[in-house]
Amino acid sequence: MSDFLVNFPNSTIEPPMTEEEAAVRDACNKFAREVMRPAGIKLDKLSAEEMIAPGSKFWDVMEGAKDLGLSVKAMAEIEPVQRARLFAIATEEMSWGDVGLAAAVLVQNMPALYALIANNQEMLDYCDGKRGCWAITEPDHGSDNLDPGNTSAHPKGEISRPNCVAQIQGDKIIINGQKSAWVSGAMTAEICALYCHTIIDGRPQQGIAVIVPLDAPGVSRGKPLEKMGARCLNQGELFFDNVEVPISHLLVGPDQYKDFLHHTLSNANPYTGLVFVGAGRAAYELALAYAHDRKAGGVPLIKHQNVQYRLFHMFRKLEAARALLHRTLAYNASAETPSLIGACSSKITATQFGFEVANEALQIFGGNGMTKEYPLEKLLRDARAGLIADGCNEFLAIAGGRQLMNSDLF
Ligand SMILES: Cc1cc2nc3c(=O)[nH]c(=O)nc-3n(C[C@H](O)[C@H](O)[C@H](O)COP(=O)(O)OP(=O)(O)OC[C@H]3O[C@@H](n4cnc5c(N)ncnc54)[C@H](O)[C@@H]3O)c2cc1C
Known part of the structure; x- marks a missing residue:
């Protein structure tokens, strides 16, 4: 192997x-x-x-x-x-x-x-130098928490109370509640960038972003999550019971939260896309090598025109995804306001293509692709995570599409 x-x-x-x-x-x-x-x-x-x-x-x-x-x-x-x-x-x-x-x-x-x-x-x-994680999603609020102002909520929907709330009290921030089992790296992190609701005039509002040391009194963790793919990325819940953090750890308060989340998602999403271009490229290269080695119909697979055609489309998808990701990152690094529509487009394209390429690569391995003797089944399981991580692709498309509408006209 x-x-x-x-x-x-x-x-x-x-x-x-x-x-x-x-x-x-x-x-x-x-x-x-x-x-x-x-x-x-x-x-x-x-x-x-x-x-x-x-x-x-x-x-x-x-x-x-x-x-x-x-x-x-x-x-x-x-x-x-x-x-x-x-x-x-x-x-x-x-x-x-x-x-x-x-x-x-x-x-x-x-x-x-x-x-x-x-x-x-x-x-x-x-x-600097501390293992970190980013906790934004909650058991009852996955997509909701990536959507400041809940602009994509159903017209008849009522968003339930947040699972985690942080309140500024004098020179301290007091945190109570929990974050979802999906916080990447939470089981091994020393610090957490916590994005959560706060209470203003008795009502929960998005939000604040604060750096929390995970050895602070009142912090505890759930069990590491068992999942089908990306298994080497530990994930799990974080619980906060009257956790006190100095106000100096505040990154932004409610006034700037919406813009800050826009910047955060615009930055994070293209890197998530690149993770799955990497996975797709690994699968593509393995399939290309296998197609030169394995014989069927009396010749190496690669001599079959249909196999060349399929490998070509895998190559094309990876190149297109990478080009869009790099273009978005270059724009976002220089623009005053980074492009969320660019970030959503590139993340969706890359994770969808990464998954399709891994799936097609497994097909080129035939029955061998299904076995644990070969690396393809793991790559396919890993690539599946991209369609959900950092926001489900459907939700990101809705968020991106909304940016196309000139709301001044309606
Ligand atoms: C590999 C991986 C890594 C992750 N890392 C982190 C992390 O580091 N930190 C963290 O906090 N979270 C993390 N997450 C959580 C991730 O952000 C959420 O899983 C994701 O945002 C979706 O939330 P959910 O799972 O609650 O799905 P839900 O929000 O329940 O959505 C379920 C389905 O409903 C659709 N849907 C939801 N809302 C709408 C809407 N308004 N309109 C139309 N359709 C809708 C979605 O598209 C989806 O198909 C990670 C997840 C994965 C898989």
Whole structure:
């Protein structure tokens, strides 16, 4: 099976990279090939609890990833468009190695990234070097919480009370409630970027964003979630029982929350898309290698015109997705207001194509694709997560579509 792990052949039409970009790509690809992919194949077979237990390979990956130098603070000095491009290259390469482990490495940076977006140097310094996570969804509010003002709620709908509320009281923020079982990295994080409702005039309102140390009194965690794909990304609930955080940990309050969430989603969604371009590219390369090796009808699969045709469409989808993601990231890194419609378009395109490519790659493996002897069934399970992570694609399309309407006219 290791024959299928070679990078054969180069599968992109990327124009020449700068020295710095090529160095990031090569370092991340090496780490993905030598450490992340082999570890991911083993960790995928463990229970969610075993996966993060002391001594698990998960911890070797997290430790090794530090040497890649991808901390937000270290990269904050780089010009924003170039910084976005370097993160994009790193994200795809690591995800090519393993979706769940790449996501686990990337989500660590979320609190620092949001501190950077909030232009809060104190919190950027505080978050630097700490494993982080981002908690926005709740048991009763998944899509709802990604939708400030609940503009896509049903006309007859009534949004139920939030599951988590933070209130500013003098120089403290008091947090009560819980976040969903889907908080990525929550089981191993040291800090959390918490996005939740607050109470104004006795009514819950969106919202505030605050950095919470997860060793604070009153914080507890649920069990790591068992799930079908992206199993190397630990996820689970966070509970808050009268947790006190100093006001200096506030990133934004209710006045700026809507804009801040717009910035957050516009930034996060393209990186989610890149994770699934990485997964799709891994599947495509494996299928391409397999098509040269496996014979059917008396010839290697690749000699069949229909197989060439299918591989061509896989190639086309990955290139289109990557191009759109990089274009969105470049725009968002330079625009005063980042484009949410661009972020939604690129995330939906990339995750849909990533999943289709993984599915088609499994088909090229025939019956072998279905077995655990070959890597395709895992890749397909991993790729499935992209259609939901960071907002279900249907919901993001509704949110993006709404941006096309000139509401002044109606
Ligand atoms: C791999 C992965 C990683 C994740 N990481 C994180 C994380 O780090 N932090 C975090 O807080 N959360 C995280 N999530 C949670 C994720 O953001 C939610 O699962 C997602 O937003 C959908 O919410 P839900 O699961 O509650 O589905 P629901 O909101 O219940 O939606 C279910 C279905 O109904 C549709 N729907 C919902 N609302 C509408 C509407 N208004 N109009 C039309 N259709 C609608 C949706 O499109 C979907 O098909 C993660 C999820 C996954 C799978």
